[in-house]
Amino acid sequence: MKRKFIRHIDTGISLYQYNDIPVIEAEHAVGSAKITLQGAHLLSWKPAGAQHDVLWLSEIEPFKAGSAIRGGIPVCFPWFNNAGTPAHGYARISLWELTSHQIAPDSFQLTFTLIHEKQTVATLTMTFSADCQLVFTNLTGQEAQIALHSYFKVGDIHRTELLNLPNSAFNSLTQRQENVPVPRIIRENVDCIYSAEAGATIIADKAYQRHIEIEHQNAGDIVVWNPWHKTTGNMSESGYQTMICVETARIRRPIHQESVGVIIRVK
Numbered sequence: 001m002k003r004k005f006i007r008h009i010d011t012g013i014s015l016y017q018y019n020d021i022p023v024i025e026a027e028h029a030v031g032s033a034k035i036t037l038q039g040a041h042l043l044s045w046k047p048a049g050a051q052h053d054v055l056w057l058s059e060i061e062p063f064k065a066g067s068a069i070r071g072g073i074p075v076c077f078p079w080f081n082n083a084g085t086p087a088h089g090y091a092r093i094s095l096w097e098l099t100s101h102q103i104a105p106d107s108f109q110l111t112f113t114l115i116h117e118k119q120t121v122a123t124l125t126m127t128f129s130a131d132c133q134l135v136f137t138n139l140t141g142q143e144a145q146i147a148l149h150s151y152f153k154v155g156d157i158h159r160t161e162l163l164n165l166p167n168s169a170f171n172s173l174t175q176r177q178e179n180v181p182v183p184r185i186i187r188e189n190v191d192c193i194y195s196a197e198a199g200a201t202i203i204a205d206k207a208y209q210r211h212i213e214i215e216h217q218n219a220g221d222i223v224v225w226n227p228w229h230k231t232t233g234n235m236s237e238s239g240y241q242t243m244i245c246v247e248t249a250r251i252r253r254p255i256h257q258e259s260v261g262v263i264i265r266v267k
């Protein structure tokens with residue numbers, strides 16, 4: 001990947017180019033973050049002192065304009081998966097604008113705005129402190145689906161459990177509601193939609209000896225996805241071993257003029 005400095009924006013915040021894609025890199029006492037302007041897509045978040053990134057990013061990601069990025073937190077909007085074309089909506093492959101930023105001693109915040117066909121259709125605000133919070137707002141004036149399609153990095157999927165999810169989920173692979181184990185372990189291709197009723201989801205990662213807590217705000221659904229050996233674009237054969245997607249979503253009950261958010265904490 002070719003990384004080129006473009007310009008300085010503010011203290012600790014600069015714009016770079018990764019191959020075709022403009023990327024904001026932010027460094028602050030509370031941690032660091034990288035966000036692509038295509039998709040307002042958080043690629044990387046490392047709280048201060050963390051040994052590993054909280055987010056997984058494919059090591060073979062080509063950073064091609066107009067092509068969805070494999071990893072980080074793509075914003076799927078205004079539809080989920082194949083409810084329309086392109087898959088997961090246009091937001092993740094459109095250029096957003098950094099419309100405001102604030103830097104404080106114990107946090108920093110970036111707001112991105114998406115204009116589509118001359119209309120402001122969405123904003124996404126990211127606040128980084130000891131935690132990371134993303135708040136997405138639908139401004140289309142119409143109902144829409146949204147998923148904050150978060151790819152979390154784990155040391156080893158075989159030594160990872162998902163805690164605090166319900167014992168039943170809609171299996172997108174069989175198209176049936178099914179009973180599922182609690183805690184959830186992943187040993188095959190998994191593509192499930194849970195109801196977001198049980199509070200925060202926890203990724204218990206024995207290899208990295210950390211828990212990632214995912215607090216879903218105004219969500220209706222939680223999608224859990226790992227393709228395992230299924231061929232997946234821009235993902236290497238071994239990619240599935242170090243990632244798990246836990247997505248904060250509103251799929252079955254779309255949002256109108258509302259916000260949906262996620263707070264991510266590492267313990």
Ligand SMILES: O=P(O)(O)OC[C@H]1O[C@@H](O)[C@H](O)[C@@H](O)[C@@H]1O
Pocket residue numbers: 068081087088149172191192223225233247
């Ligand atoms: O390859 P894409 O378009 O990024 O989608 C990846 C996956 O995203 C998940 O959210 C869906 O539940 C899966 O069905 C889908 O395969």
